Amino acid sequence: MSSAPPPPFLRLHPHSSISSFSSPRLPHLSPRTRPWRLAAAREMPWPHVLTVAGSDSSAGAGIQADVKACAALGAYCSSVITAVTAQNTAGVQGVHLVPEELIREQLKSVLSDMSVDVVKTGMLPSAGIIQILCESLRKFPVKALVVDPVMVSTSGDSLSDPSTLTNYRDELFAMADIVTPNVKEASKLLGGVSLHTISDMRDAAESIYKLGPRYVLVKGGDMPDSSEAIDVLYDGKEFVELRGHRIKTRNTHGTGCTLASSIAAELAKGSSMLNAVQVAKNFVESALHHSKDLVIGNGPQGPFDHLFRLKRPPYNIGSQQRFNPDSLFLYAVTDSRMNKKWGHSIEDAVKAAIEGGATIVQLREKDIESRAFLEAAKACMEICKSSGVSLLINDRVDIALACNADGVHVGQSDISAREVRELLGPGKIIGVSCKTPAQAEQAWRDGADYLGCGGVFPTTTKANNPTLGFEGLKAVCLASKLPVVAIGGINTTNAGSVMELRLPNLKGVAVVSALFDRECVSTETRNLRSILTSVRCLA
Numbered sequence: 001m002s003s004a005p006p007p008p009f010l011r012l013h014p015h016s017s018i019s020s021f022s023s024p025r026l027p028h029l030s031p032r033t034r035p036w037r038l039a040a041a042r043e044m045p046w047p048h049v050l051t052v053a054g055s056d057s058s059a060g061a062g063i064q065a066d067v068k069a070c071a072a073l074g075a076y077c078s079s080v081i082t083a084v085t086a087q088n089t090a091g092v093q094g095v096h097l098v099p100e101e102l103i104r105e106q107l108k109s110v111l112s113d114m115s116v117d118v119v120k121t122g123m124l125p126s127a128g129i130i131q132i133l134c135e136s137l138r139k140f141p142v143k144a145l146v147v148d149p150v151m152v153s154t155s156g157d158s159l160s161d162p163s164t165l166t167n168y169r170d171e172l173f174a175m176a177d178i179v180t181p182n183v184k185e186a187s188k189l190l191g192g193v194s195l196h197t198i199s200d201m202r203d204a205a206e207s208i209y210k211l212g213p214r215y216v217l218v219k220g221g222d223m224p225d226s227s228e229a230i231d232v233l234y235d236g237k238e239f240v241e242l243r244g245h246r247i248k249t250r251n252t253h254g255t256g257c258t259l260a261s262s263i264a265a266e267l268a269k270g271s272s273m274l275n276a277v278q279v280a281k282n283f284v285e286s287a288l289h290h291s292k293d294l295v296i297g298n299g300p301q302g303p304f305d306h307l308f309r310l311k312r313p314p315y316n317i318g319s320q321q322r323f324n325p326d327s328l329f330l331y332a333v334t335d336s337r338m339n340k341k342w343g344h345s346i347e348d349a350v351k352a353a354i355e356g357g358a359t360i361v362q363l364r365e366k367d368i369e370s371r372a373f374l375e376a377a378k379a380c381m382e383i384c385k386s387s388g389v390s391l392l393i394n395d396r397v398d399i400a401l402a403c404n405a406d407g408v409h410v411g412q413s414d415i416s417a418r419e420v421r422e423l424l425g426p427g428k429i430i431g432v433s434c435k436t437p438a439q440a441e442q443a444w445r446d447g448a449d450y451l452g453c454g455g456v457f458p459t460t461t462k463a464n465n466p467t468l469g470f471e472g473l474k475a476v477c478l479a480s481k482l483p484v485v486a487i488g489g490i491n492t493t494n495a496g497s498v499m500e501l502r503l504p505n506l507k508g509v510a511v512v513s514a515l516f517d518r519e520c521v522s523t524e525t526r527n528l529r530s531i532l533t534s535v536r537c538l539a
């Protein structure tokens, strides 16, 4: 690796010079006095990841991978470039470091102005660069820091000076929310210990955790002879093994950069760490799967297609608004037989439920023709959109796609949440009906957003549906890594007792007949809502 000579190529904009970097760039105006901000009627925050990393001329890894991954997942990605590398599918041919003062300048330019949510680091090739980054982060704090300690490329070329080890370990890790070494990097960080088994990865995660980050993810992409790609996540208390299919492909250049940026994008959207890591891992696996036969370059390591979803409908892949688990509070599920019985159209029933205070709606229409269902779903989408309530479709991914619904709810015998995610993309809400902790675990692995758990009480809405009781609900809630909504026989007389269980992850109740098998849907919804609210107020 060549070290940085004085930058003869540096041609500065007349108003921007390294020597003047300490002078403030932006006039200090309050939002009220910034005329360009008054133009927008409603300001929409855009999840923002700043990547501090190296440029990869082959665009499979580094800054280029980070920008593509964030874009694919619906986050904005700004970039501070630490080094310019000459790379292709055969390996790394050259590295040139960006002058440290220009890195400081780039950091200040972005962090002082652009409301960064999460900083993600990749190639930090010198000790001085790490120090500058730490200083900048202390001056401009962000919500989360994702550190991918890039040291060696997958081709085996060095991408950082050995002296950076000390700065990583003593300074940057303590500021990090998550550190994501691959097995080779974990070994380097720990003085050369060898990692061959999952148990070795766990030990390494534990040792790196002691250096100060909130989470450690030891990635097993490069573990030989395994049919699975297994990563180990550790939070100081619990280990989680994230297992995925190992895709047989030469196109794995940039998997590490992509994983870390995807975690950063999900954190910027508001996910918990565990969910961010799971979504990121599923995204890498899907991208590798869709790119496995693509050919670019003659070397042993090709890039993969981060934007694979653009090749297929739906095109509205990235959503900026994360699913809010609190919206499960009063979950209204429609039933066409009940609507018919009371002479309500689906649209009127949905409108009344929202008027009464339903916080999310699912259309569960089992005996209606597809064309009529789609028309009703489109009308319900308009109603839900104008009141800010999400609309999900039971089982029918085709209807959800056609009406651009907010998501889909599937049962254990429907197509899996993983396949639904493939079809709907990352921005949509996916719920899965689960009766056991094992099903809850699988739904989380498959990339679901929430669980429906029941029947809590006996119900006539669903035939042959075993009753779980409070014990069954409790087992699922305790085991679940996802928010849960209770369902099955819930009405105004027993809803309070369900919420009074105060089970972890239990966010609300889902009801069908208690709302829709009634003459006045809005009154019933209002009554239920006030019961739920009073239980919540007593908490």
Ligand SMILES: Nc1ncnc2c1ncn2[C@@H]1O[C@H](COP(=O)(O)OP(=O)(O)O)[C@@H](O)[C@H]1O
Pocket: 154, 181, 182, 183, 219, 220, 221, 222, 229, 230, 231, 244, 245, 246, 247, 248, 249, 252, 254, 255, 256, 257, 259, 281, 284, 285, 288
């Ligand atoms: N062939 C593969 N199939 C599926 N997932 C993979 C494959 N190779 C790597 N991954 C996943 O990609 C992510 C990055 O891991 P890894 O390749 O070990 O990182 P790095 O690029 O830093 O060496 C991990 O989640 C890992 O499990």
Ligand SMILES: Cc1ncc(COP(=O)(O)O)c(N)n1
Pocket: 053, 054, 055, 056, 061, 062, 063, 085, 122, 123, 150, 152, 153, 154, 159, 252, 253, 254, 255, 256, 257, 258
């Ligand atoms: C500029 C740059 N940054 C990072 C990597 C690591 O690549 P990988 O994600 O395959 O480990 C790389 N090859 N080049």
Ligand SMILES: [Mg+2]
Pocket: 154, 221, 222, 252, 254, 255, 256
């Ligand atoms: Mg790799």
